[in-house]
Ligand code: HEC
């Protein structure tokens with residue numbers, strides 16, 4: 512009798528827990544943030560847990576022109592997936608043919624950025640969303656008006672209810688987009704295999720030579736483009752101008768010693784993110800190597816690490832080939848986006 516009762520109880524428990532599990536899988540599979548090998552812990556936010564449905568909503572918003580004044584431009588118009596979420600235009604066109612301030616950077620591994628924009632003016636991804644929506648040269652709208660449009664849209668209302676149990680608001684809209692952005696992880700390059708995963712067969716001898724040059728004492732590229740992101744996130748003047756039209760970091764600090772300093776960009780997927788530099792003024796990687804080899808234009812804030820060097824044509828080819836090893840073709844070709 513007792514045994515039968517226990518078996519009965521066990522069955523009830525099993526069915527109950529299975530139901531619960533099934534319900535969970537029907538509702539949502541748990542999103543587990545995968546930290547790639549050799550990466551540090553990402554900067555995640557407790558008040559914005561990532562879920563699959565939130566990523567899907569954020570993605571829909573990212574590619575929807577509804578957030579711009581005349582519904583003509585989405586985040587994805589300037590951050591295009593096939594260019595690692597950058598723009599092949601030197602300066603991206605915003606609404607009504609206006610032009611943005613800078614070259615649109617690639618968006619990958621944003622969960623590891625300590626701040627955003629070339630002068631570091633935005634502290635987190637949730638806050639960053641307001642920048643392009645409100646920028647008169649980009650989406651030229653207001654986040655409040657954009658959210659009102661979402662409220663008037665029955666599909667969005669339903670989706671926000673499903674994801675947040677809440678209606679579209681500035682809070683929920685910025686959180687959905689930020690969650691999608693944190694899910695953009697690029698870690699499938701030859702660089703990842705060779706340098707971070709230790710697969711010594713991943714580079715050809717020429718690519719290996721290029722890597723040795725990149726980290727060499729004479730080129731010093733990795734003193735700024737360091738670590739798994741190929742940036743130390745510092746602000747540096749890399750000497751591309753004598754006179755900077757764009758004040759760079761000084762735009763934020765109003766400090767003359769910050770003029771012409773920009774956040775060191777990640778070089779991941781660099782072969783796909785041209786044209787280069789904050790203003791898109793460099794067309795290709797060879798030009799960039801020539802710039803560093805020349806020792807720069809000697810602006811008063813130019814980093815002392817940029818001293819110039821001599822490099823043979825053969826080594827230049829090797830360095831370019833190494834830079835091409837930073838391409839993650841899975842990321843660029845990913846249908847998921
Ligand atoms: C008109 C083109 C344009 C549109 C539209 C646009 N962006 Fe950008 N984005 C840029 C440019 C240009 C920059 C660089 C700005 C800077 O550094 O000051 C940038 C920078 C960023 C950054 C910072 C990257 C970094 O490395 O610091 C993020 C994140 C970003 N955009 C996300 C978005 C999101 C989300 C949207 C939509 C809500 C959006 N962008 C819409 C052009 C655009």
Ligand code: HEC
Pocket residue numbers: 629725730731732733734735736746747748749751773774775776777778781784786787788789790796799800803814816817
């Ligand atoms: C003193 C720090 C520093 C050093 C050393 C340095 N860079 Fe840079 N690099 C920067 C900064 C800062 C930028 C962005 C400047 C801008 O936006 O105008 C940049 C931009 C680039 C870009 C363009 C990135 C993009 O998305 O537009 C490439 C490619 C690049 N560097 C490669 C190299 C190579 C190769 C070396 C070694 C020969 C090197 N860098 C050495 C600081 C540095």
